[in-house]
Amino acid sequence: xxxxxxxxxxxxxxxxxxxxxxxxxxxxxxxxxxxxxxxxxxxxxxxxxxxxxxxxxxxxxxxxxxxxxxxxxxxxxxxxxxxxxxxxxxxxxxxxxxxxxxxxxxxxxxxxxxxxxxxxxxxxxxxxxxxxxxxxxxxxxxxxxxxxxxxxxxxxxxxxxxxxxxxxxxxxxxxxxxxxxxxxxxxxxxxxxxxxxxxxxxxxxxxxxxxxxxxxxxxxxxxxxxxxxxxxxxxxxxxxxxxxxxxxxxxxxxxxxxxxxxxxxxxxxxxxxxxxxxxxxxxxxxxxxxxxxxxxxxxxxxxxxxxxxxxxxxxxxxxxxxxxxxxxxxxxxxxxxxxxxxxxxxxxxxxxxxxxxxxxxxxxxxxxxxxxxxxxxxxxxxxxxxxxxxxxxxxxxxxxxxxxxxxxxxxxxxxxxxxxxxxxxxxxxxxxxxxxxxxxxxxxxxxxxxxxxxxxxxx
Amino acid sequence: xxxxxxxxxxxxxxxxxxxxxxxxxxxxxxxxxxxxxxxxxxxxxxxxxxxxxxxxxxxxxxxxxxxxxxxxxxxxxxxxxxxxxxxxxxxxxxxxxxxxxxxxxxxxxxxxxxxxxxxxxxxxxxxxxxxxxxxxxxxxxxxxxxxxxxxxxxxxxxxxxxxxxxxxxxxxxxxxxxxxxxxxxxxxxxxxxxxxxxxxxxxxxxxxxxxxxxxxxxxxxxxxxxxxxxxxxxxxxxxxxxxxxxxxxxxxxxxxxxxxxxxxxxxxxxxxxxxxxxxxxxxxxxxxxxxxxxxxxxxxxxxxxxxxxxxxxxxxxxxxxxxxxxxxxxxxxxxxxxxxxxxxxxxxxxxxxxxxxxxxxxxxxxxxxxxxxxxxxxxxxxxxxxxxxxxxxxxxxxxxxxxxxxxxxxxxxxxxxxxxxxxxxxxxxxxxxxxxxxxxxxxxxxxxxxxxxxxxxxx
Numbered sequence: 054x055x056x057x058x059x060x061x062x063x064x065x066x067x068x069x070x071x072x073x074x075x076x077x078x079x080x081x082x083x084x085x086x087x088x089x090x091x092x093x094x095x096x097x098x099x100x101x102x103x104x105x106x107x108x109x110x111x112x113x114x115x116x117x118x119x120x121x122x123x124x125x126x127x128x129x130x131x132x133x134x135x136x137x138x139x140x141x142x143x144x145x146x147x148x149x150x151x152x153x154x155x156x157x158x159x160x161x162x163x164x165x166x167x168x169x170x171x172x173x174x175x176x177x178x179x180x181x182x183x184x185x186x187x188x189x190x191x192x193x194x195x196x197x198x199x200x201x202x203x204x205x206x207x208x209x210x211x212x213x214x215x216x217x218x219x220x221x222x223x224x225x226x227x228x229x230x231x232x233x234x235x236x237x238x239x240x241x242x243x244x245x246x247x248x249x250x251x252x253x254x255x256x257x258x259x260x261x262x263x264x265x266x267x268x269x270x271x272x273x274x275x276x277x278x279x280x281x282x283x284x285x286x287x288x289x290x291x292x293x294x295x296x297x298x299x300x301x302x303x304x305x306x307x308x309x310x311x312x313x314x315x316x317x318x319x320x321x322x323x324x325x326x327x328x329x330x331x332x333x334x335x336x337x338x339x340x341x342x343x344x345x346x347x348x349x350x351x352x353x354x355x356x357x358x359x360x361x362x363x364x365x366x367x368x369x370x371x372x373x374x375x376x377x378x379x380x381x382x383x384x385x386x387x388x389x390x391x392x393x394x395x396x397x398x399x400x401x402x403x404x405x406x407x408x409x410x411x412x413x414x415x416x417x418x419x420x421x422x423x424x425x426x427x428x429x430x431x432x433x434x435x436x437x438x439x440x441x442x443x444x445x446x447x448x449x450x451x452x453x454x455x456x457x458x459x460x461x462x463x464x465x466x467x468x469x470x471x472x473x474x475x476x477x478x479x480x481x482x483x484x485x486x487x488x489x490x491x492x493x494x495x496x497x498x499x500x501x502x503x504x505x506x507x508x509x510x511x512x
Numbered sequence: 513x514x515x516x517x518x519x520x521x522x523x524x525x526x527x528x529x530x531x532x533x534x535x536x537x538x539x540x541x542x543x544x545x546x547x548x549x550x551x552x553x554x555x556x557x558x559x560x561x562x563x564x565x566x567x568x569x570x571x572x573x574x575x576x577x578x579x580x581x582x583x584x585x586x587x588x589x590x591x592x593x594x595x596x597x598x599x600x601x602x603x604x605x606x607x608x609x610x611x612x613x614x615x616x617x618x619x620x621x622x623x624x625x626x627x628x629x630x631x632x633x634x635x636x637x638x639x640x641x642x643x644x645x646x647x648x649x650x651x652x653x654x655x656x657x658x659x660x661x662x663x664x665x666x667x668x669x670x671x672x673x674x675x676x677x678x679x680x681x682x683x684x685x686x687x688x689x690x691x692x693x694x695x696x697x698x699x700x701x702x703x704x705x706x707x708x709x710x711x712x713x714x715x716x717x718x719x720x721x722x723x724x725x726x727x728x729x730x731x732x733x734x735x736x737x738x739x740x741x742x743x744x745x746x747x748x749x750x751x752x753x754x755x756x757x758x759x760x761x762x763x764x765x766x767x768x769x770x771x772x773x774x775x776x777x778x779x780x781x782x783x784x785x786x787x788x789x790x791x792x793x794x795x796x797x798x799x800x801x802x803x804x805x806x807x808x809x810x811x812x813x814x815x816x817x818x819x820x821x822x823x824x825x826x827x828x829x830x831x832x833x834x835x836x837x838x839x840x841x842x843x844x845x846x847x848x849x850x851x852x853x854x855x856x857x858x859x860x861x862x863x864x865x866x867x868x869x870x871x872x873x874x875x876x877x878x879x880x881x882x883x884x885x886x887x888x889x890x891x892x893x894x895x896x897x898x899x900x901x902x903x904x905x906x907x908x909x910x911x912x913x914x915x916x917x918x919x920x921x922x923x924x925x926x927x928x929x930x931x932x933x934x935x936x937x938x939x940x941x942x943x944x945x946x947x948x949x950x951x952x953x954x955x956x957x958x959x960x961x962x963x964x965x966x967x968x969x970x971x
Contacts, residue, residue, distance in 0.1 A: 060525070060526045060592070061526060061592040061593055062526070062592075064523055066519070067519045067520060067521070130603075131896075133519070133520040133521075134520055134600075134604065134895065134896045135896060144589075145593065145667070163622055164896060164897070165892070165896060165897050165898045165933070165935075167935075204892075204896055207892070207893040208604070208893065208894070208896065226938075226942065227938035227939070227942070230938040230939075230941050230942040230945060231898060231935075231938060231941070233941075233942075233945045234889055234892055234898065234941050234944075234945060235892060235893055236893060430693055433624070433663075433666070433693055433694060434666040434667065434694055434695060435667070436593065437590075437593050437594060437623060437624060437663055437667065438623070438624050439624045439690060439693065474624070476624075476626075476690075476935045476936070477935070479685075479686035479689040479690060480686070480689075482689050482690070482692075482693050483685065483686070483689040483692075485693075486689060486692045486693060
C-alpha cells in the first residue's frame, strides 16, 4: 500500500466528538406518530412517563422540535475514553472480493461492552445521576445492553438492578460476571423479587424466562422503589438520539477524506445502530440534498420490516407498555430459539419505521443466518475482527453490494455499521463451524398468529 | 476537562508505525548467553534450529548485531488494521486515586486476539508463508497465543495446527471456536496424533494435558511433517524483537505530548509484553541516557524473578528443548491450578533475565492474585476496560506507585502496559466476585523441588 492513500482507520480528534446529539424527529416532515397510553389510547404525556423514566429522558423522548440537544460535558468526557470510534477502510476485504467498491465500516465494538450500546447507556445513567436517583433498573437478554449499562453505572457510582432472562443467565454465566464486576446486581428472571415474577413462577416454577417478563420485572421495581427509574437500550426515540453520535462522526470522517457514501447499510433489530449510523446522512435526505441509498438489514427469522405490518402495537410481549406505531410482527411473536444473533425484537424503532414507510429508508432486506455467519467468517479472516452476529447482517449485505459493483464495474463508496464484536457469541459460531446451524424462517402461518395479536388501533 | 489538555488517547498516524523492529541485543553490553543444545550443551547453531523454526526467524533468534531489522511491508499493512495502538491517559483512574501522578497505559487489547500476541504472530506467519511452507504448528494453554496465530494464519491462508491443553479445550470451548472460525485446526493435547501424545495417553488415558506436553506434540508434528515449522509466542528473542513495536510507538507518543515516563511497569510471565513495552526506553538506559525506572511485575504464585534462580535451564517442562540462561523456578515447577492469570511460565525471557541480573531492570515485584483482581476491578470501573488478569498485575503496581506519589506529592509520569482484555477470563473474575479466590503462594519447599530439577550447567 502506498503511504499517500487513505489510511486504514480514519480517526477524528477528541475535540471533534460531536457536542450535540442530532434529533432527527425535528427534520421528519411526516407525522411521527405519538406513543399511546395502553389504557386510554391517548398520546402519553410527560407526567404519565415520569414514574418510569428520568425527567430529562422523558423530555428527550417527546421532543420533536429541537434539532440538536447538547451533550453534557460529563458524558463527553466518558465518550473520550472510547470515542471517536474509527471509520475503517476494509482494504483487505476489498482485495479478497476483488471489488472496485470502497468499503468502509464504522466500528463501535472497541469498548468492553462490545457494542454501540454504551453510547446511550452512559447518557441514561448520567441523567439518572443528575436527577439524584439512587439507581436504575433494566432487563437484558444476551447481555450486551446490561453490560453497557453496568459500565455506565459503575462509572457514575449508581446502583443497577438487571433482570436477566433466566435461561441466558444460566447459559452465559460470564456475561453475568462482567456485569457484576462493574458492580451491577443481576437477578435471573423470573424472580421471586417482584409480583409479576412470583406470578410467573407460580404458573411455571421451571420457567426459563423471556425478555417480556424481564421488562415487566424491571419496570415494576423501577416504579415501586423509591429513587429508581427504568431504562431501555433500543427502540426508543431517546436511544436513537444518543446513537446519532455514530452517524455524525461518520459523516465528519468522510469529509476528512473528501468522500461521501453512496450506500449506508445497517443491521436492524430494535433499530438503535442503524438509527445512529444513518443520522447525519438521513438529515441530508430529509433536506432534499444528495444522500446515500439506505438499506436496513434484518434477520429472515425476525422480519419485522420485510414481512411485518405498519401498525400501532405494544412495545413488549407482556402488553403492558405503551403502544407505538411501527413495523411489527405482533407482540406475541418470538423468533426461533435457534436464531443466533440479537435482532430478536418483534417491532422496529418508530423513527425507522416511519422513515421506511415514507420511503426515506430505501430498502429493507432480510438475510438468513447461515449466509450471515458465512459473511462474518469471511470478514473475520480478512479484516481481523470477529463481528457480532447482529453486525454480520450488515456485513452480508455490504459484501453482496460489493460483489454487484464488481459485476457492474461501479466504484461505489459503501458504509456499513460494525456495531459490535462477537466475543460472547461463540456458541453460535461453534454451531456454524460444525455445520449444525440452520436458517429459521417463520412460515406465513406463524406470522399470521403474531399479526392476530396486534390490537385494532387506528392511526 | 479543558479542550487544550492532553487527549485521553494519543494516536500516532499509520505512517508513524515503526518501519523496523528494535533488536535490543545489539545494545546489551553484557554477555547475552546463547541457548544451548540439550545434548551437547554447546550453543545451538542455525542449522540445528532450522528443522524447528523458519529460516528467517532462526536468523532473528540468533542476531545480536543488527540494531534494527526492517519490518516487511505485508506485516506493516497488517499492523495498520489494528495499530498504532493508543497510548491512553488514565484520567478517570487518576481522579479516583486523587494522585498527582500522570498515569498512561499502552493498550494492546483492541484486536480480536485480545492482546499484544498478534504483533509477533503475524510476523511468524509471514515468514512461514514467505518460505513457502504449507503451515505451522503451535501449542496454546489459555488460548491467547493460539487465537493470535489463528488470525495471522487465516490472513495469509496458511494452515495452522494448534495443540491445546485438553483441560483448557474442555473448559474454554469458545476459545477453540474462535480459532476454528479463523481456520485453525485445534487438537486437544495429549492426542493420538503424535508419538509423545500416544505415550502420554497410554500412561494416563484421562490426562488433562499440560503445556509441556502440548509443546512436545507441536514440535514433533513440525519436525516430522513436510512443509511445517513450529512457532512460540513468548520467551524467545525473536518474539521480544517483534514486540519492540510497542515500546517504539509508546516513546514516539510521549514525544508528541512532550513527556517521558519516570516509571515503566509491565507484567512479566514469559516476558513478551514487558520486553516490548520497555524496548525504546531501555535503549536509552543502555546508552547511558536519562531513562525510566523499570518494574517487572510477576504473580506471587509463579515468582521466577523474585524467588527464582538465574541459571541455565530447559525451556519446557518436558526437558527436550534447548537450555536458556534465565531466571527460573525449574522446568518442573507448575503454579497452582487456582492461579488465574497467564504468567504461568517457569522461566523468564533470557533478554529480560539478563537485563534484570545486570540491574537495567530496576525492580521485580511479586503480587498476589486477590490484590491483582481488586486492582483490575477498580481499573474496569473507572477506565471502562476489563483488563486481562495478566495485565492487571501491571495495573496493581501502577496503582501502588500512584498512591505513593499521592503521599510524596510527586507528579511522576507512569507508563504501564495494558497487554490485553479479560473477556475470556471471566471464570476468574467470577471467583473473585464471589470471594472464593485465594492467593497461591508456593512454599519454600515447593520451590526447592523445582530448583532441584535445574540441570548443573555452568555459564
